[in-house]
Amino acid sequence: MTTGADGGADVLGLVEEHLDSIHDRLTDEEYELLLTRLRALADTPPDDARAVRRAFQGVRLGLLPLPFDHPVRAGLDSFRLIAAAPDRRLAVERTRALLARLAAGPPDPPRSPGTAADTAAIIAAVKRRLLKVPALSAAAARTRCGGAPPPDLILLVDPDRGDRYPEFQFEPGDGPYLVVLQVNRVLHADADPWGAADWWLSPNCWLDGGPPAALLGVRPDGDLVDAAVALVEAD
Structure with missing residues (x-):
């Protein structure tokens, strides 16, 4: 995985490339939580460095349940924080494009991005776990x-x-x-x-x-x- 100026976007590129297998290797709850965190990153203003970093870290945490032999999980070992403004803009744009792809045709319709009620249910599940x-x-x-x-x-x-x-x-x-x-x-x-x-x-x-x-x-x-x-x- 590339670790240069667009390292953050490369992580998202791996997610896009392996979307079907990510879906298959996560539980329903883990997959919905990942979608929630992707939506949070897509909604973050690119100029807000701190907010983008926090949202991108949320996406990374959402990928950690993947098995260690999964290409995306292995790629996280080379992960670095988004730092420069071009990185942040590219990461947000890539995430928005990824979510648009999911909205147009998710790999498994029953698990397609949900409503606000679905997001609330995922957040409630996280709170129950904690x-x-x-x-x-x-x-x-x-x-x-x-x-x-x-x-x-x-x-x-x-x-x-x-x-x-x-x-x-x-x-x-x-x-x-x-x-x-x-x-x-x-x-x-x-x-x-x-x-x-x-x-x-x-x-x-x-x-x-x-x-x-x-x-x-x-x-x-x-x-x-x-x-x-x-x-x-x-x-």
Whole structure:
């Protein structure tokens, strides 16, 4: 895969080239989530570097469930962030063209891009997945923090159980990891807690494919911070 100025567009080119096999190798939910993330990239203003990078990272995350022997999954090893303005414009234009192709004739009609209700269902499924991870109640989090939990902690609201603080954020038997607070600030977890939680709990190509949450206390803190900065930094 090319890693030059149009590296981001090359990833999308691989998606376009192998669209049928991507569809076959993902579950219904994974495929619909990928479509949702492609639509988010297509709707992003190309001049907004930070928004394009975040949306493109979402597309990359949507491709990670592919088997390692799949050409697109293998191509992600050479993935780099979209940086220059031509890259961003080309990536958004390529994504819009890809979605137009899907709208004209998706590989499998039952799985064609859905309505806003379908997108809402996918987002709800992602939230259900994130709410299954071990978490502390608000009272338990206060105990572990010795008072009110810091605002930089990820707080997910469960409609049945109330406030939930994913437990990976806390050192064993102690308060929050300092690096978690630092990374959460980079990820703007206060404004997008679900997106931040998804980052921590999803495979990450900058961290050799491991989910960042599993690397706390294993990889140097600086590696985790650098991976988060690489996602959100603007030109």
